[in-house]
Amino acid sequence: MAKSIMIQGTMSNVGKSILVGGLCRILRQDGLRVAPFKSQNMALNSFITTEGLEMGRAQVMQAEAAGIQPSVDMNPILLKPTTDTGSQVIVRGEVTRTMSASEYFRKKKEYIPMILEAYHRLEEQYDVIVIEGAGSPAEINLKQNDIVNMGLADMVDAPVLLAGDIDRGGVFAQIVGTIELLEEHERMRVKGTIINKFRGDKGILKPGLTMLEERTGIPVCGVVPYLHLDIDEEDSLTERFERKGGSGLADIVVIRLPRISNFTDFAPLEHRKELSVRYVSSAGDFGNPDAVLIPGSKNTMEDLLWMRQNGLEGKILRHASSGKLVFGICGGYQMLGEEILDPEQVEKGGSIQGMGLLPICTVFQGEKTRSRIHGCFGDTQGILSGLSGSHLEGYEIHMGRTTLRKGNPLLKIQEELHEETGKVDGTWQGNVYGCYIHGIFDSAEVSDGLVRAVLKAKGVDTDQVMTMDYNRYKENQYDLLADALRENLDMNYIYEVIEKGMKMPCSL
Structure with a gap:
């Protein structure tokens, strides 16, 4: 023992x-x-194991x-806050239900x-x-x-x-x-x-x-x-949100949503010397970035309304209309769509209009999608055309089901041996892209391709881009x-x- x-x-x-x-x-x-x-x-940064079970990223x-290999035995209970007084309770990798703090306190024994x-x-x-x-x-x-x-x-x-x-x-x-x-x-x-x-x-x-x-x-x-x-730190206490940028060749803004989750998706970009990555929570700090990344959220509808009210949505829409890159992951992907529906009151209930930058509609359902993903970019156009065929690994973890109303999917889902499954994920329209896959930038092919694309769009020599093995770095x-x-x-x-x-x- x-x-x-x-x-x-x-x-x-x-x-x-x-x-x-x-x-x-x-x-x-x-x-x-x-x-x-x-x-x-208690964390909003979570991970999906090879068995399709959910655990906190600190233990990962x-x-x-x-x-x-990470195992849910290392973190048998994960609490994901949904409000100031309630959390989704995940036991051995499976969602039980959302509980108030007082209910969980009574039940935890x-x-x-x-x-x-x-x-x-x-x-x-x-x-x-x-x-x-x-x-x-x-x-x-x-x-x-x-x-x-x-x-x-x-x-x-x-x-x-x-x-x-x-x-x-x-x-x-x-x-x-x-x-x-x-x-x-x-x-x-x-x-x-x-x-x-x-x-x-x-x-x-x-x-x-x-x-x-x-x-x-x-x-x-x-x-x-x-x-x-x-x-990686505990998500609610990280100091990375305080970074004000750096001396990189391109300025990347990540929207710091109130209920931001899995911002570790952007860690592989933060240490790239070609990029200055900063987290922004107000329209006044938005500036004139070269690319905008919208992360996941534990409450997509409320965080979209927050951006709508504080002026960040308007900044993103003007940024997109200027032809610059916008990329949304998970909740950020849902926000970029045309409409979000919540008939089962998974979040706040009712419906809300999205930003309208991607031709998708999301319907929230009680069952959570949890799976490890292998895939590659399809025939991608626009700023990220150089990513076509690039391979990636990651995981899905979300409550909504998203339907592509028109256009082309962004990713082809594959078996581990790169055999096509017929499944797809995400989409793109012009210079706006989105998908559900967390960890998408962990792939050197994808992160290198993104860096080159942003620098090329800015007119910077992409010969300065050097491949970096993120796993070796960690x-x-x-x-x-x-x-x-x-x-x-x-x-x-x-x-x-x-x-x-x-x-x-x-x-x-």
Whole structure:
């Protein structure tokens, strides 16, 4: 049976996901079979496994770092917020229904057997499970029937490392306060603390570390610097939305929708030196971009109305009329159509007129489409004509069914061996394109083709475009993360915690 270690945090956004990913990579490098686990994740960035099941992308990142295939056992419960007080509840990759926060709070204890079954399946396959908590274990209002922090640690008997974020200030109060609010048996589980996101001279920090150890009786097992790495973060807390562009040859705008989902679709474009990718949520920041990308949304109709009201829709329509590229994925694809109908009240009910840039109509239905996709671009015209025949892989995850009223499909869906299935996806009209396929730009053929097309339309020499292997790029980032953690964490101590578990003395 696998040994375990759990990373909990003093609050959200302390870097738990990245620390778990880095430990997974270190353990893998050291020859261990390792898997991540997070019993309950709240995120709008999700992924479809090879079995057609849905899970959070943070655990996908961690599985990649561990060198294994993602499995819903690594994230048995996924909550996808639909409103400020309600979420779609996904259990073992399947949608159950949308619940209010209070209803889920009352019901979550019922999921404990399923959570433990998923965990035990991983235990049978791996040497070590690196577990991620959620938010803080000291949230008094959430501790009853906890299934993701100390409650889970008790259920699987996991030792805990508690991480705090010094970049946001007050890290000593964070850590001491969290430990003080834990019950005695919970404090016994905390075998070490981690100061994360540090900038500056560690020498100046030493008196504080000594005080922290004296005050808590728990070793500080590392001070991790603020890392400038390109690794997927928890979607609601990402810093990429604050980027204001760069020195790229072309300016790319991604619409930052209020309920934006799967914006990781654009990660392969963000690190291209030829492009400056920025996220825009107001008409005043739109500028004069060379291309506009519209991402997925957990509430397509409400987000379209939001763009209509704040002037962004008008900006996109004028951009399209100027002959420049517009590309929509999933919810963004639906918005570009002529009409969206919601007879079953999957979102807000009724109907809404789309932007009218693509000849499609979408009807929302209760059943969610979830599938892995292999395909290629068909006979594509316009700005992206150079993508014709380019191969891609990705996944569909949406509630609507879209009908092409006229024109040509954008993509041909294939079997893994590139055999035609007769199925198609997406469409194009003039300089406007759209499809349902998440991860479409992960393909070097597609991302290279998009970069060349945008530069060519701008009159820039496309000989400057250099092919980039995105998977190799991600592997390099995981290795850099592992190097940084090895340098700044006491890995000998952490290995001792993993080996001894709760037998490890809990005080200095």
